Amino acid sequence: MEQTVRKVEFNALRPSGVKRVAAYARVSAAKDAAQHSLAAQVSYYSDLIRKHPGWLYCGVYADNGITGTKADREGFQRLMAACRSGEVDMVITKSISRLARNTVTLLETIRELKGLGVDVYFEEQNIHTQSGDGELMLTILASYAQEESRSASENQKWRVRENFRQGKPRAGSMLGYRLRDGKYEVIPEEAATVRRIFNDYLSGMGGLAICKALNEEGITTRDGGVWHLGPLMNVLGNYCYTGNLILQKTYRENHITKRKCVNRGELPMYHVEGFHEAIIPPETFRAVQEERARRAEKYSAQHSARQYPFTGKITCGCCGASYNRKTTLGKVTWVCRTFNTQGKSKCGGSKAIPEATLMSAAAEVLGLDVFDPTAFEAAVSTITAAEGNRLIFHFRDGSTQTVIWSDRSRSESWTPEMRAEAGRKTKERWEKTHGERS
Numbered sequence: 001m002e003q004t005v006r007k008v009e010f011n012a013l014r015p016s017g018v019k020r021v022a023a024y025a026r027v028s029a030a031k032d033a034a035q036h037s038l039a040a041q042v043s044y045y046s047d048l049i050r051k052h053p054g055w056l057y058c059g060v061y062a063d064n065g066i067t068g069t070k071a072d073r074e075g076f077q078r079l080m081a082a083c084r085s086g087e088v089d090m091v092i093t094k095s096i097s098r099l100a101r102n103t104v105t106l107l108e109t110i111r112e113l114k115g116l117g118v119d120v121y122f123e124e125q126n127i128h129t130q131s132g133d134g135e136l137m138l139t140i141l142a143s144y145a146q147e148e149s150r151s152a153s154e155n156q157k158w159r160v161r162e163n164f165r166q167g168k169p170r171a172g173s174m175l176g177y178r179l180r181d182g183k184y185e186v187i188p189e190e191a192a193t194v195r196r197i198f199n200d201y202l203s204g205m206g207g208l209a210i211c212k213a214l215n216e217e218g219i220t221t222r223d224g225g226v227w228h229l230g231p232l233m234n235v236l237g238n239y240c241y242t243g244n245l246i247l248q249k250t251y252r253e254n255h256i257t258k259r260k261c262v263n264r265g266e267l268p269m270y271h272v273e274g275f276h277e278a279i280i281p282p283e284t285f286r287a288v289q290e291e292r293a294r295r296a297e298k299y300s301a302q303h304s305a306r307q308y309p310f311t312g313k314i315t316c317g318c319c320g321a322s323y324n325r326k327t328t329l330g331k332v333t334w335v336c337r338t339f340n341t342q343g344k345s346k347c348g349g350s351k352a353i354p355e356a357t358l359m360s361a362a363a364e365v366l367g368l369d370v371f372d373p374t375a376f377e378a379a380v381s382t383i384t385a386a387e388g389n390r391l392i393f394h395f396r397d398g399s400t401q402t403v404i405w406s407d408r409s410r411s412e413s414w415t416p417e418m419r420a421e422a423g424r425k426t427k428e429r430w431e432k433t434h435g436e437r438s
Contacts, residue, residue: 017054018054018055018056019054019055019056019089019090020055020056020058020087020088020089020090021049021052021055021056021057021058021088021089021090021091021092022049022058022059022060022061022079022082022088022090022091022092023041023042023045023046023048023049023059023060023061023091023092023093024060024061024062024075024076024079024091024092024093024098024099025038025041025042025045025060025061025062025063025093025094025098026038026062026063026064026073026075026076026098026099027041027063027064038062038064041060041062041094042060042062045060045092046060048092049092055090058082058087058088059082061075061076061078061079061082062075063075063076076099079091080109080112083113083116083118084116086116088118089117089118089119090118090119090120090121091113091118091119091120091121092120092121092123093120093121093122093123094122094123094124095122095123095124095125096122096124096125099120099122110129113129114129114130173222174222174238174240175190175193175194175221175222175235176190176191176193176194176241176279177190177240177276177279183275183276184240184275184276184277185276186276186277186279190222191279193214193219194235194241194279194280195279195280197210197214197232197235197236198236198241198280198284198285198288200213201236201288201291201292202284202287202288202291207229207232207233207236208229208340208341210227210232211226211227211228211229211232211341211342212340212341212342212343214227215227215341215342215343215346216342216343216345226341226342226346227341228341229341233292236288236292237289237292239285240276241278241279241280241285242278242280242281242282242285243273243274243275243276243277243278243279244272244273244274244275244278244282245272245275246272308325309373309376309377310323310325310334310355310358310383311325313380313381313382313383314334314353314358314382314383314384314385315382315383315384315385316336316337316338316339316347316350316385317349317350317384317385317386317387317390317392318336318347318348318349318350318386318387319336319338319339319346319347319350321336321337321338321347322337323335323336323337323353323385324337324340325355326340326352331354332354332355332356333352333353333354333355334352334353334355334358334385335350335352335353336350336385338350349387350385351385351389351407353385353391353405357405358383358391359371361391361393361403361405362376362380362393364403365380365393365401365403366379366380378396379395379396380393380394380395380396381394381395381396382394388404389404389405389406389407390402390403390404391403391404391405
């Protein structure tokens with residue numbers, strides 16, 4: 001007789017009267033002292049919950065270096081998820097300001113947890129949210145916590161702005177310099193790279209060409225990364241390389257959102273001349289800014305009215321980067337961004353694809369005589385440029401179709417069947433045209 005063995009799952013049971021308890025800890029700075037404080041909080045709450053005879057330990061959720069005015073904290077959100085799934089009966093935290101400094105966020109959180117039947121205990125204030133006067137006390141104390149946050153923020157802003165008035169930069173981390181004892185000190189090897197970038201740009205090299213040359217020679221960015229157009233343009237536009245400073249170019253919106261805003265006259269800016277040793281002469285810096293403006297205007301005039309149907313559509317099958325449009329000596333091709341900026345060593349399997357080849361292939365898979373950008377956009381979501389000269393068209397209906405293109409000419413890669421079909425369509429068009437004229 002055949003036997004059947006079936007695994008039976010049981011829900012984990014906890015002893016009657018035992019309360020499932022979790023804790024939340026947070027520090028708002030990522031400094032060593034703060035990290036020790038966070039570790040101490042985690043250790044303290046772990047021991048406290050485990051040693052309590054009526055509590056079941058459900059973990060300590062923590063956030064390191066994140067302000068309490070933000071609600072999108074990872075540890076905080078994981079705690080809320082555990083409460084929503086019914087895994088926690090009570091949350092312990094040190095104080096109201098540890099859970100949230102924003103009054104609205106705090107009260108919304110407490111009310112949601114209260115609706116879920118989860119009690120929150122604040123040790124310093126000795127408040128349980130499930131108690132009758134808990135929410136009233138929280139509203140009052142949370143307002144104090146938010147005001148404390150605003151006051152701390154204003155004090156910090158005052159210190160920063162006072163430094164600006166005295167001509168002192170707030171921080172320093174850029175290619176070519178290190179901020180030491182309140183002054184920028186030149187790093188000779190990096191300064192040489194900065195000078196090269198400025199000189200190459202003035203000699204007529206494009207930003208991508210400079211990136212590619214630097215990457216091929218193993219010259220890295222300030223953080224040891226590869227060069228892309230964004231970081232390169234930041235170097236070319238950094239006024240600090242002239243030995244002068246412009247301070248307070250940005251500011252924080254407020255102590256709750258902390259959104260970074262560009263200073264457009266809301267606050268005074270400060271120009272500090274001769275603050276440190278220059279890497280780039282002021283006249284060279286001005287010449288580069290004029291050249292950047294000239295190129296930007298030329299590019300805008302050339303491309304403002306143009307739309308490229310393949311932009312954002314082609315992905316390299318070797319490295320996953322997107323393909324960009326490139327014009328060289330009047331020939332238009334689409335090339336892998338990694339290959340174009342970092343060279344063959346970083347993406348050796350990709351090839352530059354002539355734009356005419358892409359249009360021909362797209363027309364072929366759509367069953368058209370000529371390329372139609374509107375029909376292409378409506379039908380094709382993406383194209384993968386794979387090894388072996390394969391173009392894999394991904395259609396919006398979920399289907400795919402592969403076309404192999406030729407390095408020399410597309411016509412040489414056609415099969416006899418393809419030639420016959422093209423001839424048939426040409427004959428039909430000729431008969432239709434001449435039939436209408438007769």
